[in-house]
Amino acid sequence: MNKQAYLPTQFDSPLRTPFLGLAMCIALSGCASEALKRAPSAPDRPWKPEAQDTAATIGKPELAPGFSVPVVPEAAVLPSAPVINNKQAYGLPQLIDIAQRENPETRLAWNRAKQAALAVGTVEATFLPQLSANVISGWQKNHTPLPLLPGNRSLDTEFHGVVPALALEWLIFDFGQRKALAEGAKHASFAANVLFNGTHQRIIHEVTNAYYLYAGASAKTGIAGQALKNANQIASAVEARRKAGLATVLETSQANQQVAQAKLRQVTAQGDQQIAYQALLAAVGLPATTKIKITNPPGNPLPNANSTLTDEAIQMAISRRPDVLASYAAMKASQEGIVAAEAEFMPKVYLGAVAARNRTNFDVRGLPSLSQTTGSSSVILGVTIPIFDGGLRSSRLQDAKTVADSASHVFRQSQQAAMREIIAASNMLRTALSSHQAASGLVSTAKTTYDGALEAYRQGLGTLTAVTMADTALLDAQQARLDARTASQTAAANLAFVTGNMTAARESWVD
Structure with missing residues (x-):
């Protein structure tokens, strides 16, 4: 088959253009389907x-x-960790200071507060006129055949110009819509600000709670070590009696079992201490590999059980809770949303002004060019009245009322939740203090019983069973007192947090 050269004609270009566009569309659609290969096959x-x-x-x-x-x-x-002095022992205030500087939540809350503040400025800017500068430039060239003239003459013309203009737009009156939006933005900014402080209060509380739990776990490790010493003392006493021919093989086995149990208890306590240490690092915002020395909380004696909070104290605590204040501000902002939605049914008055200067050039081949400069200005005062929008404004108004009703219920719910938390925290603190007082008396009597039982066994007047039971009772009493002390410290901190009093770092919240 012979191939002939194809010479394009004057009809080819108009026909090829649609086919070329169709081919490009098909190619692009193929590229879109090819992107599915990036997803899993099944x-x-x-x-x-x-x-x-x-x-x-x-x-x-x-x-x-x-x-x-x-x-x-x-x-x-990972980001660079804060500098920790390995030779310094950090107390609770120092740990809280690190957490407030390093915890990402403080940055997030700060950014939200700044965004809410900028939203106020954005709404307030709508009260001012909007001024814009515009420049319009254009060029047009025309070729007009003149077939009636001899020689197939034609007329070529060019037209180009520049129009600089200043435009002013100003919404003068809108029946309080922008004011309502501005008030709602201010309430939202207030909520963001109190939540920012509330974030710091929560961080203080989390670090405080983790600090006391770690201190309690460390103290339990010390108690477990003392229990191991007591078990070794009992085993030594049994060994001495065995050498004297007074102890049996069963007593020796029981003493060794007591030592083994004490060692297991010590290993468990050390593991709990490590877990509490990692929880403290997480609360502070330090990497899990950080090595830091932690001081023990002060060993001040705990007070007796506190009295019940009065109604006035509960109301004062609710009035300064960040979450309650934020929900109250959200309720007020939602009420302003109703006012803004109602203003949509009212007309709006606006002002417009334009000042422009026009410079044009008109060129005709063979003739001198023409240039013209003109100026114009205009002021427009208008009123727009909404008549029909298919129920869109009514739907927005009903939605604003629904949002306001929900915000009101959320506020009431936050009040009730805050009251329950305050009363529960007060009861928890009172119970913990009472438990600590009772456990302290129990430790004193258990210590006396253990010392007497051990001495009696050494003198051959007691049994190993009595010594073992006294040792176990003493260990249980010491752990109960320690748990009660830790519970009292954390309960006091929790009461300060739920009443809105935990606004700065303190070594202890038990008064």
Whole structure:
């Protein structure tokens, strides 16, 4: 088959243009469907990254089989940790100071507060006129054939010009819609600000609670160590009696069992201490690998059980709770939303003004060019009245009323929740203090019983069973007192938090 050269004609270009556009559309649609290859091939098949997805794994081990993901070293780059003096022992106020500076939640709350403040400025800016500068430039060239003239003459003309203008837009009156929006934004800013302070209060509370729990776990480790010493003392006494021919093999076995149980208790206490240490690091916002010395809380004697809070004290506590104040501000902002929605039914008065200067040039081939400069200005005062919008404004008004009703119920709910938390925290503190007082008396009597039982056994007047029971009772009493002290410290801190009093770092909240 002979191939002939194809010479395009004057009809080819108009016909090829639509086909070219159609071909491009088909190619682009094919590219869109090709993107599905980036997704997993089936719901039960693992996703395999493409070359550009695995660029970060160059030089790294191959992707493991199964549902593994590529290695992205940048994702493991941690921010620099705060400088910790390994020779310094940090107390509760110092730990709280680190947490307030390093915890990301304080930055997030700060950004939300700044955004809410900027929203107020954005709404207030709508009260001012809007001035804009505009420049319009254009060029037009026309070729007009003149077939009636001899020689197939034509007329070429050019028209170009520049129009600079200043435009003024000003909404003068809107029946209080912008004012309502501005008031709602101010309430939202107030809520963001109190929640910012509330975030710091919560961080203080979390660090305080973790600090006391860690102190309690450390003290339990000390008690477990003392219990191991007591078990060794009992085992030594049994060994001495065995050498004298007064102790039996069963007593020796029981004494060794007591030592083994004490060692297990010590290992468990040390594990709980490490868990509490990691919880404290997390509350402060320090990396889990941080090595930091922690001071013990002051060993001041705890007071007796506190009295019940009065109604006036509860109301005062509710009035300064950040969450209650934020919900109250949200309720007030939602009420302003109703006013703004109602203003949509009213007309709006606006003012407009334009000042422009026009410079044009008109050129005709063979003739001198024409240039003209003109200026114009205008002022417009208008009124727009909404008549029909298919129920859109009514729907927005009903939605605003629903939001306001929900915000009101949320506020009442936050009041009731705050009251329950305050009363529960007060009862918890009173119970913890009473438990500590009772446990202190129990430790005193248990210590006397243990010392007497051990001495009696050494003198051959008591039994090993009595010594073992006295030792176990003493250990239980000491742990109960320690738990009650830790509970009292955390309950006091919790009461200060739920009443809105935890506004700064303190060593102890038990008064």
